Amino acid sequence: MPTKIEKDALTGTDTTGHEWDGLKELNTPLPKWWLYVMYATIAFSLVWVILYPAFPIRGATGVTGWIAREAVMQDVAAANERMAPMLNRIREATPQQIAADPDLRAFAMAGGRIAFANNCAGCHGAGGQGAQGGFPSLADDDWIWGGSYDAILQTIRHGIRAGESDEERTSMMPRFVADGVLTVPQVNDVAAYVASLGGSTDDAAAVERGKPLYADNCASCHGENAEGNRDVGAPRLNDRIWLHGGDRHAIARFIANPRMGVMPAWGGRLDPATMNMLAVYVHALGGGEN
Amino acid sequence: MNDVTARAKLSPAGGSPPPDQPLYANRQKVYPKAVSGPVRRAKWAVLVVCLALYYLLPWIRWDRGPGAPDQAVLVDMTHGRLYFFFFEIWPQEVYFLTGLLILGAIALFAATSLFGRVWCGFACPQTVWTDLFMWVERKIQGDRNERMRLDKAPWTAMKWRKKVLTHAAWLAIAMATGGAWIMYFNDAIELWPKFFTGQAGAGVYLFFWLFTGTTYLLAGWAREQVCTYMCPWPRFQAAMLDENSLVVSYRAWRGEPRGKAKAEGIGDCVDCMACVNVCPTGIDIRDGQQLECIGCGLCIDACDDIMGKLGRPKGLIAFETLKNIAASEGATRSMSPCAARTEAGMGVRHVPNFIRARTIIYAGVLAAVVAVMLGAWLLRQEVTLAVLRDRAPLYVRLADGGVRNAYTLKIANKTRDAGTLTLALESHAPLTLSIQEAPEAGPNRFTVNTRADGLTEWRALATLPPGARMRESTEITFRLLDARGRTVARTDSVFLAPHEEHRR
Numbered sequence: 001m002p003t004k005i006e007k008d009a010l011t012g013t014d015t016t017g018h019e020w021d022g023l024k025e026l027n028t029p030l031p032k033w034w035l036y037v038m039y040a041t042i043a044f045s046l047v048w049v050i051l052y053p054a055f056p057i058r059g060a061t062g063v064t065g066w067i068a069r070e071a072v073m074q075d076v077a078a079a080n081e082r083m084a085p086m087l088n089r090i091r092e093a094t095p096q097q098i099a100a101d102p103d104l105r106a107f108a109m110a111g112g113r114i115a116f117a118n119n120c121a122g123c124h125g126a127g128g129q130g131a132q133g134g135f136p137s138l139a140d141d142d143w144i145w146g147g148s149y150d151a152i153l154q155t156i157r158h159g160i161r162a163g164e165s166d167e168e169r170t171s172m173m174p175r176f177v178a179d180g181v182l183t184v185p186q187v188n189d190v191a192a193y194v195a196s197l198g199g200s201t202d203d204a205a206a207v208e209r210g211k212p213l214y215a216d217n218c219a220s221c222h223g224e225n226a227e228g229n230r231d232v233g234a235p236r237l238n239d240r241i242w243l244h245g246g247d248r249h250a251i252a253r254f255i256a257n258p259r260m261g262v263m264p265a266w267g268g269r270l271d272p273a274t275m276n277m278l279a280v281y282v283h284a285l286g287g288g289e290n
Numbered sequence: 291m292n293d294v295t296a297r298a299k300l301s302p303a304g305g306s307p308p309p310d311q312p313l314y315a316n317r318q319k320v321y322p323k324a325v326s327g328p329v330r331r332a333k334w335a336v337l338v339v340c341l342a343l344y345y346l347l348p349w350i351r352w353d354r355g356p357g358a359p360d361q362a363v364l365v366d367m368t369h370g371r372l373y374f375f376f377f378e379i380w381p382q383e384v385y386f387l388t389g390l391l392i393l394g395a396i397a398l399f400a401a402t403s404l405f406g407r408v409w410c411g412f413a414c415p416q417t418v419w420t421d422l423f424m425w426v427e428r429k430i431q432g433d434r435n436e437r438m439r440l441d442k443a444p445w446t447a448m449k450w451r452k453k454v455l456t457h458a459a460w461l462a463i464a465m466a467t468g469g470a471w472i473m474y475f476n477d478a479i480e481l482w483p484k485f486f487t488g489q490a491g492a493g494v495y496l497f498f499w500l501f502t503g504t505t506y507l508l509a510g511w512a513r514e515q516v517c518t519y520m521c522p523w524p525r526f527q528a529a530m531l532d533e534n535s536l537v538v539s540y541r542a543w544r545g546e547p548r549g550k551a552k553a554e555g556i557g558d559c560v561d562c563m564a565c566v567n568v569c570p571t572g573i574d575i576r577d578g579q580q581l582e583c584i585g586c587g588l589c590i591d592a593c594d595d596i597m598g599k600l601g602r603p604k605g606l607i608a609f610e611t612l613k614n615i616a617a618s619e620g621a622t623r624s625m626s627p628c629a630a631r632t633e634a635g636m637g638v639r640h641v642p643n644f645i646r647a648r649t650i651i652y653a654g655v656l657a658a659v660v661a662v663m664l665g666a667w668l669l670r671q672e673v674t675l676a677v678l679r680d681r682a683p684l685y686v687r688l689a690d691g692g693v694r695n696a697y698t699l700k701i702a703n704k705t706r707d708a709g710t711l712t713l714a715l716e717s718h719a720p721l722t723l724s725i726q727e728a729p730e731a732g733p734n735r736f737t738v739n740t741r742a743d744g745l746t747e748w749r750a751l752a753t754l755p756p757g758a759r760m761r762e763s764t765e766i767t768f769r770l771l772d773a774r775g776r777t778v779a780r781t782d783s784v785f786l787a788p789h790e791e792h793r794r
Contacts, residue, residue: 031519105727106747129683139696142689173786199691239689240756284687284726284749286696 005055024275043287053135091273095149095280105280112281115274119266127286134243134261139286142241145169146230147289153279159265160233169267171223171232177256184215190214191252197226198246293352319441320572322424323564323792327591333777336412345466348473352376357704358743365475381671382702389663396659400652402530404644405609406537408673410523411586415579416516420469420570426459428765436568447673450691460510461502485628514571518582533613534643540576543619546634548576551600557627558606560569565589565594565607575607603625603632614639673711673740675770675779676700685786691756691789699748699768701779703740711739717766721785722753736768752785763775 003018008026016027032216034203039126048054052062061067086107089124095262098104117126128139133205136144145155158165176182193210201207215224228236242255243261266275282288296736352362352375359366364373370381373726384443388507401408426440431452443449458757473481473496483497484490506517507782516526531537545559559576566574570587571582575589594604618635625631680696688694703709725748728736740746750768754760764785 005658027313029312031515032316033515034519036315072756099727102727109747125682127680129686137686138684139683139686140688142695173594180747209360236689242688246410286694 013087052243054205078146087271087273090276091271093276095153095276095283098276098280099149099283108277109279109284111274112277112279115278116281119270120278123263128282132197132211132243132245134259136243136261137241137287138282140241141289142236143230143240143241143289144228144235147283147287149279149283149288151230152282153275153290155263156275156278156282157265157267160263161260161266162262164265164269169233171221172260173234173258175257176217182213182255186213187252187255188248190218191248191255194218194226194237194251194255195246195248198240202248209266237265244280302748317515318416318572320381321434321437321567322570322572322588323592325588325591325595327570327594329587329591332405332586333412333421333586337418340413340415340418341523344472348478350469354378359477361477361479363474364477367475378704380702386663386666388668389659393656393659393663396652396656399530400649400656402527403532403535403648403652406531406587407524407527407583407585409540410517410527410584414584416508416521417464417570417584417586417676418725419505420513422463423460423509424511424570426463427456430456430459437498457510457712460506464502464505464509465498468498468500469507471501472498484776488594490754514582514584517584519572524584525710528581530646530648532646533616534611536609536611538583538607539610539612539615540578540589541605541610541618541635542576542578542613542623543635545576545606547627553567555627558597558602558632560596560600563594564592568592579612603636611642614642625630671779672704673770673778674702674704674766675713675768675781676702677768677781677783679783685788687788688753688756693754695752695785697750697752697768697783699750701738701740701746701748701770703742703744703746706742708742710773711738711740712736712771713748713750714769714771715750715766717752717764717783717785719759719760719764719766721766722755724751725749725751726751753785754785760785762787762789 006015006024007013008015008024011026013026013028013092016025018025050062051064052066053060053068054062081204086104090104090108090111093101093104098108101155106266120128124130124138125135128138130139136142139234143151145160146191154167155169156169160166160169161171174181177184177187189206189210190213192201192206192211193214195201196207214226218226218237221232223229226237228234240246241245242250243251244259266278270278284289347363348361350362351360352373352374353360359373361373362375366373371600372379372387374382398409427437433442435686440449440452440532453739454480469485472485472490475497476490476494477557481494485494505731512520530694540559545557547556548559548561549556551560564591565576566572568591569575570586570588573580573582575583590609597604617638617640621638622631622635625634645760646751651663674701678698680698684695686694686696701711701713712731713725713728713736715721721734723734723736725736728748729740731737738746738748752766764783764787767780767782769780771779
């Protein structure tokens with residue numbers, strides 16, 4: 001409660017008359033225009049509320065009808081229009097042609113990176129590193145279905161075992177134990193042999209027993225020397241890259257009851273230009289073949 | 291119970307209800323009087339130089355060869371380049387600009403500790419444009435007294451004419467100011483015909499009107515209110531001043547007691563109010579140091595003029611240190627006003643001490659920043675190599691058991707010539723470099739093209755053969771070599787491999 005206004009001895013300024021525990025407040029009036037600036041901001045906000053959506057209520061759109069989503073869509077449309085000439089060229093070209101042209105390549109790498117992050121990274125990892133358990137690395141030099149531009153594009157477009165495209169890549173490895181083709185000890189022996197191809201040998205006798213079993217049961221798809229067969233998507237077994245684990249037990253488990261990987265066909269989902277960019281990008285991750 | 295009795299009951303015993311007091315004050319309009327003298331001349335000189343630089347700089351040409359803008363000072367937002375005569379920086383080198391701002395700030399501190407608020411009084415854009423606007427106002431509406439009369443006068447045709455003319459002239463200057471601003475961000479010679487035919491971009495017009503509006507408002511209307519209420523500098527400049535700084539001061543020991551020129555026993559101040567009348571912020575310097583004083587020194591010119599006419603020594607108001615003021619005051623305390631008092635007071639003055647801890651520190655910091663910036667500029671590479679190591683995956687295991695790391699290399703060529711360089715990988719480990727799109731030029735060497743004033747990007751793969759023994763992390767170096775084998779740029783990175791046990 002203001003009581004008594006005094007003149008402060010030191011500054012010659014009036015006090016407001018407020019006093020708290022002996023402390024008195026000087027009255028140094030604010031310039032009036034400052035107050036008017038505040039009124040102006042209030043007036044501005046009122047105009048804003050009328051013109052633009054300001055309340056989280058359905059229908060409170062403001063008289064201009066401006067909608068943030070539409071503004072974004074306009075920006076996106078403008079960006080698409082800017083990109084259209086480049087995308088048209090990429091749509092018409094083959095991945096090889098794109099890779100050979102520095103401008104197209106730079107554009108495809110940038111676009112491919114985004115498309116990969118949006119569509120592929122969920123399974124194959126942000127950098128195409130893949131994951132154990134059926135998600136192949138795209139950055140290494142081992143390909144199940146082929147690592148040329150054409151093979152990569154084919155895989156992207158038609159998918160693998162997804163049942164979405166007539167031209168999809170498909171094959172099936174028998175369930176050797178579940179289907180009664182091999183017994184469990186036999187599978188263990190084959191697994192020992194296969195593991196030895198990748199360089200780990202700890203049971204020479206089992207390897208010896210597994211070798212003929214491999215020739216009878218596996219070589220037709222995976223090859224005499226376990227070099228694999230990309231026509232049927234049979235992975236190479238004589239290298240250090242294992243999709244489902246490379247130790248003897250993991251291999252045995254897989255032979256007994258294989259799990260076949262599935263990849264969707266992107267042909268119906270992505271624009272051909274996007275798929276071309278993806279092919280160029282994936283090819284450049286490290287493992288691209290000619 | 292009505293309000294009056296309620297209020298009386300709540301008031302402490304014996305207390306009367308407080309009178310209404312204003313919490314908001316009207317602005318007291320300032321009518322600065324024209325003045326002439328050495329300080330005013332110095333201010334005009336600074337004003338002309340600053341404004342000439344500001345308005346004309348965008349029109350100066352500087353040949354940078356074909357394909358490059360030929361404007362000497364240009365901030366090219368679209369292409370991300372800043373040009374300043376022979377100097378050109380890319381966005382990642384914006385620290386040069388930061389350094390310049392730091393330099394400006396420290397120079398401001400140093401100047402303030404030496405000479406008080408010289409920046410405020412002489413070179414601040416607010417002061418320069420306000421000075422210009424006041425000059426226009428004076429030319430159209432007359433000097434202080436005429437303007438005061440005009441403002442009080444009824445709105446006649448003559449008053450309308452003068453006021454409209456003043457504001458039109460202010461707006462014209464403001465538009466020239468806004469118009470000059472946008473020229474720094476666009477090629478001035480290309481832009482101005484487009485600007486006048488309405489073909490320039492929306493951003494150009496936005497900034498034109500923004501700077502036109504702020505110039506008109508701040509220099510025409512707000513003026514000293516900006517310095518007193520908006521600007522943070524007056525609030526902390528007191529921390530940079532000390533008793534050794536040369537600041538605009540009134541020698542009270544000589545001037546007081548003030549009174550009529552012919553009166554007996556009074557000091558040199560004749561209370562003519564000349565110093566108050568010329569002050570652009572409308573204060574009385576005789577009240578001592580105060581926040582509103584911008585240190586422009588116009589009161590010095592005004593007072594010296596009066597002192598000269600009265601035949602008294604000049605310098606009743608002067609750039610003087612507070613230390614000297616105190617010394618003079620001490621020496622003359624017991625003396626009554628007379629010429630001898632003035633002499634005695636002036637006699638005990640010391641030469642201002644410009645070399646003191648504060649100024650030495652500011653000078654040291656200033657020199658250090660200059661040295662760092664000069665060093666950065668001299669060591670600035672025209673071709674740079676950035677190495678971005680792939681982090682996902684950290685490494686890739688190959689079919690034969692080898693290990694591979696991938697790197698994205700970005701070669702920025704800041705020169706105007708596209709050239710061919712050799713990229714080399716150096717390492718103690720038996721690594722093999724491969725770049726898909728570049729031709730090989732020897733073991734672990736590739737020929738890479740650069741783009742004039744542009745960026746080229748390469749994906750480099752470094753491979754460790756199977757069985758090679760190597761630590762989990764090995765330092766490697768990418769080096770760019772010119773045709774004569776000299777290093778143009780080098781950047782270090784690392785090669786990562788799995789732990790030995792997992793590297794079968």
